[in-house]
Amino acid sequence: MALWSKQFSKTIIDFFFPAYCIGCGKEGGFLCDNCCRNLPRIQSPYCDRCGKPEVSGTLCSICWGWKANIDGIRSPFRFDGIIRQAVHELKYHNLKAITECLAELLFSYLEGNQIPVDVLVPVPLHKKRLRKRGYNQSSLIAKRLGRLATLPVIDDCLVRSKDSQPQTRTNAVNERQANVSDAFVCSDNRLKGKQVLLIDDVCTSGATLEACAVAAKAVGVSSVWGLTLAREA
Ligand SMILES: [Zn+2]
Numbered sequence: 001m002a003l004w005s006k007q008f009s010k011t012i013i014d015f016f017f018p019a020y021c022i023g024c025g026k027e028g029g030f031l032c033d034n035c036c037r038n039l040p041r042i043q044s045p046y047c048d049r050c051g052k053p054e055v056s057g058t059l060c061s062i063c064w065g066w067k068a069n070i071d072g073i074r075s076p077f078r079f080d081g082i083i084r085q086a087v088h089e090l091k092y093h094n095l096k097a098i099t100e101c102l103a104e105l106l107f108s109y110l111e112g113n114q115i116p117v118d119v120l121v122p123v124p125l126h127k128k129r130l131r132k133r134g135y136n137q138s139s140l141i142a143k144r145l146g147r148l149a150t151l152p153v154i155d156d157c158l159v160r161s162k163d164s165q166p167q168t169r170t171n172a173v174n175e176r177q178a179n180v181s182d183a184f185v186c187s188d189n190r191l192k193g194k195q196v197l198l199i200d201d202v203c204t205s206g207a208t209l210e211a212c213a214v215a216a217k218a219v220g221v222s223s224v225w226g227l228t229l230a231r232e233a
């Protein structure tokens with residue numbers, strides 16, 4: 001499609017389906033400038049590995065004793081307020097159009113922070129869950145982000161082989177880990193030698209990203225980091 005006609009269709013869509021700010025209801029986009037300035041950002045100092053706010057700025061108490069496969073996890077926001085609402089709209093109210101806005105937030109985080117990356121890999125859903133929801137929200141975000149950052153996205157190599165229960169805040173850490181520990185597998189060697197950046201909407205305990213990292217390291221990737229929009233702090 002020519003650029004002008006793309007612009008034209010966007011104008012038409014905006015006219016008939018105007019977007020409203022999910023924070024304050026203002027018309028014009030899913031996130032107005034004012035609400036964007038007030039997002040629950042995670043500021044340094046944070047844990048070097050899991051990205052959780054941490055006064056010492058080195059490793060948090062959990063990461064000290066943890067021989068992790070994941071090289072690092074970063075999240076620009078706390079899972080709170082407008083960010084929590086945005087993820088909820090995307091996951092449960094089918095508001096796929098909000099993906100663009102969320103991917104832009106991740107893109108500006110990637111630009112401002114040094115995270116090793118050759119390829120983006122969304123955290124996969126189990127096929128049963130995918131069938132039920134119709135789309136993988138992390139894959140939508142990763143594809144948008146890939147376009148913004150000119151990075152390749154591979155979303156059909158890492159597979160979720162076990163349908164584990166969703167993580168909750170109340171699960172004990174080792175229970176969460178046991179829940180997902182062997183849930184993922186790489187179906188081929190396409191990620192071998194690559195710096196993989198896993199993309200997900202929310203990081204709860206880090207157990208899901210760690211389980212993905214185990215599967216990725218089994219095929220010889222050079223590093224695995226995780227970037228999630230938000231984390232339960
Ligand atoms: Zn607003």
Ligand SMILES: [Zn+2]
Nearest residue numbers: 047050060063
């Ligand atoms: Zn930590």
